Amino acid sequence: SKRWSHVQKGPEDPILGVTVAFNKDTSPSKINLGVGAYRDDNNKPYVLEAVKKAEKKIFEANVDHEYAPIVGVASFNNAAAVLALGEDNSYIKEKKITTVQTISGTGALRVAAEFFGRFLPGVTAYVPNPTWGNHNVIFADSKVPVKSYSYYNPSNCGLNFEGMIKDIQAAPAGSIILLHACAHNPTGVDPTHEQWKKISQVCKEKEHFVLFDFAYQGFASGSPEEDAYAVRLFVEDGHLIGLCQSFAKNFGLYGERIGAFSLLANSAEEAAVLESQLKILIRPMYSNPPVYGARVVSSILSNKELTQQWRSEVKLMADRIIDMRTSLVKYLKQHGSTKDWSHITNQIGMFCFTGLTPEQVDRLASEFHVYLTRNGRISIAGITSKNVEYLAKAIHSVTK
Numbered sequence: 584s585k586r587w588s589h590v591q592k593g594p595e596d597p598i599l600g601v602t603v604a605f606n607k608d609t610s611p612s613k614i615n616l617g618v619g620a621y622r623d624d625n626n627k628p629y630v631l632e633a634v635k636k637a638e639k640k641i642f643e644a645n646v647d648h649e650y651a652p653i654v655g656v657a658s659f660n661n662a663a664a665v666l667a668l669g670e671d672n673s674y675i676k677e678k679k680i681t682t683v684q685t686i687s688g689t690g691a692l693r694v695a696a697e698f699f700g701r702f703l704p705g706v707t708a709y710v711p712n713p714t715w716g717n718h719n720v721i722f723a724d725s726k727v728p729v730k731s732y733s734y735y736n737p738s739n740c741g742l743n744f745e746g747m748i749k750d751i752q753a754a755p756a757g758s759i760i761l762l763h764a765c766a767h768n769p770t771g772v773d774p775t776h777e778q779w780k781k782i783s784q785v786c787k788e789k790e791h792f793v794l795f796d797f798a799y800q801g802f803a804s805g806s807p808e809e810d811a812y813a814v815r816l817f818v819e820d821g822h823l824i825g826l827c828q829s830f831a832k833n834f835g836l837y838g839e840r841i842g843a844f845s846l847l848a849n850s851a852e853e854a855a856v857l858e859s860q861l862k863i864l865i866r867p868m869y870s871n872p873p874v875y876g877a878r879v880v881s882s883i884l885s886n887k888e889l890t891q892q893w894r895s896e897v898k899l900m901a902d903r904i905i906d907m908r909t910s911l912v913k914y915l916k917q918h919g920s921t922k923d924w925s926h927i928t929n930q931i932g933m934f935c936f937t938g939l940t941p942e943q944v945d946r947l948a949s950e951f952h953v954y955l956t957r958n959g960r961i962s963i964a965g966i967t968s969k970n971v972e973y974l975a976k977a978i979h980s981v982t983k
């Protein structure tokens with residue numbers, strides 16, 4: 584039959600497609616700097632000890648496999664909100680917040696976007712330029728108009744703060760402003776504390792709705808509290824924020840698809856109304872979320888020792904990333920590069936926006952078997968003490 588003959592073959596995803604190309608490469612010196620997934624110094628995925636201990640407890644508890652509620656595992660939802668907002672947050676204490684478990688961070692963003700499409704009709708979402716590629720598509724597929732605000736300054740590989748403020752001020756009052764809470768993807772450039780205060784003030788003046796994408800808590804600086812600085816500042820300043828959380832990177836639970844979406848409200852009654860509509864939205868989308876990842880995260884965060892173990896491990900991951908940044912710059916200099924690579928160590932989190940052109944990126948793949956996204960973003964986690972010198976030589980070769 585000709586039923587599907589009109590369907591066109593689509594392109595690979597710009598990020599996940601890099602792994603497809605990497606897997607096809609047979610060179611022993613190939614390096615994958617594409618997908619933002621942590622690897623240890625042996626380039627292996629890292630299963631946290633805290634996760635292994637939690638899994639043992641879950642196994643020994645002989646749990647069943649019944650459905651979770653539409654909103655997910657309650658103990659996880661509460662733990663996720665407490666981790667982001669803090670133990671003594673008044674919205675949590677007064678139940679002026681609704682949190683639903685989602686299919687990881689992507690699912691949190693999609694549920695949020697679908698909710699805005701229904702209840703903020705015609706309101707435009709503003710995302711940073713550049714941002715995680717999926718942001719634009721998630722809003723577009725949810726029928727939420729999406730535009731960009733200036734964010735990155737290519738001339739110094741830093742923040743275009745003036746441009747960001749100007750664009751946020753120029754957006755129609757009450758727009759949706761998406762902010763990366765920490766470890767901006769793809770640039771690795773975060774506002775300073777002072778700049779966050781100004782951004783908060785401008786969003787308040789314009790009565791914008793602020794949606795935080797919080798995909799790397801603990802992973803950026805090594806401190807979950809430091810990484811929550813912007814989120815907690817905005818709540819302090821009175822913003823009733825939306826919050827999308829991913830537990831993929833900071834708990835190493837990528838494939839378990841564990842995330843959360845929270846909305847702060849004026850009252851417990853309003854929070855309950857919002858939750859009722861979130862349930863109506865989720866039910867026909869995926870009905871209810873998978874329980875395993877929620878059980879692992881809530882087992883860890885409800886246990887002092889496991890939480891302490893997690894904190895030390897997320898700091899270990901963050902510190903290794905920071906070490907690789909320093910090491911890459913050292914070898915670039917050692918191998919004769921005279922360019923300014925200070926942005927590699929100034930930037931924070933999983934990614935570095937190198938400034939490499941698409942043509943230089945193509946050469947790294949074809950001549951040196953080094954794979955990264957064409958916008959010049961590298962996932963630092965793909966760098967190890969064994970391949971960092973080879974990488975530095977390759978980057979120097981294509982940039983000299």
Ligand SMILES: Cc1ncc(COP(=O)(O)O)c(CN[C@@H](CCC(=O)O)C(=O)O)c1O
Nearest residue numbers: 598618619687688689715768796798829831
């Ligand atoms: C800012 C941001 N938000 C949300 C997500 C969604 O992560 P979940 O796995 O759905 O929780 C990512 C993951 N971005 C990484 C991982 C690969 C991908 O999904 O693109 C990346 O950009 O490489 C992200 O970087």
